[in-house]
Amino acid sequence: MGEEATDWILESLEALAFANRLSLLSQLQDACTLDEIELTPVDHDGRNGNRTRCLTRQGVRYHLNQLQEAGIVRAQRVREGGRVKNAYRIDQAPLWALAEALRELSAHGNPSVHPEDPDPSPIEWEPEPTGPGPHLVVVHGLEVGRRFRLGTLEADRRRGWILGSQPKADVPLPESRFVDDQAAEIEIQDDTYTLLDLRSARARVSLNGDRLGLGERRGLSHGDVIGVGHTQLLFRE
Incomplete structure (x- = not known):
């Protein structure tokens, strides 16, 4: 810390x-x-x-x-x-x-506890349906069960979906003290989704408990858990 x-x-x-x-x-x-x-x-x-x-x-x-x-x-x-x-x-x-x-x-004083590791068995939440298509579900955070839909990018949009603490982020997260304005980005190419750690962020994001390196990009699969600050989001296709 x-x-x-x-x-x-x-x-x-x-x-x-x-x-x-x-x-x-x-x-x-x-x-x-x-x-x-x-x-x-x-x-x-x-x-x-x-x-x-x-x-x-x-x-x-x-x-x-x-x-x-x-x-x-x-x-x-x-x-x-x-x-x-x-x-x-x-x-x-x-x-x-x-x-x-x-x-x-x-x-930190208890070696049997790993605070940065996501729950290996996230609770299967069933909030109001948002329609078909990939989306993120908050499985640990202030608004557990909230969904963020990931559709197809508009032709005039140059970036993917931004995860961060700024209110205008595509996936806004409440922890302004622990999450950067723009912490990570989810990209899509040929129907394949990837998670990008933004170089401008001070804190790294994680995927299934494994912290990404500076500017690292990793593919997303159904059931992956993205960690941003203390919030965990489940990726569903």
Whole structure:
């Protein structure tokens, strides 16, 4: 695990190391405005400090700001009663990435655990059908069961399908701290699909648990598992 990833883990844990913030996150599963949040102060030992009063708006806003800076909470503008306000909601992606990073960190001390190896027997998911043709299925990640269809490339398209953390990627992945904007590319030629490790990426991708070299290209077969960051995608033809 690199120094940048370690620093991010420490920053995230520091942001979460407050009982009041953990209590606040439990309320932000759905978007809430500041007026809708009622946070009872919690002592360091985890007990409610004063059940008869709630934390002030200023106190709630402070904790929200800290969680926003850590990327754990995001705000969106909503109209309520003729006024535009901020609504706050937990961002699941960084919390999932943090959990995976901690799992990987703990596994380094256990030689029987191999965090980078894909599950040898991925669960056969049956989400909503997307039609015939090759596709990728998330078998380990934030959106397990999600499918990404790989069809035929348009005549004016010069590249294949890009896997990366940028929102406009053909296969967008949520781990911005562990996945490059453009991490890998799936190419097609004569109905044959190949996985290409992009040279511009800082982190390598893997195929069936075997890490690809810089700029390496390998053929894809039905049942192969592509690893990008902590996400694993099953290739189906």
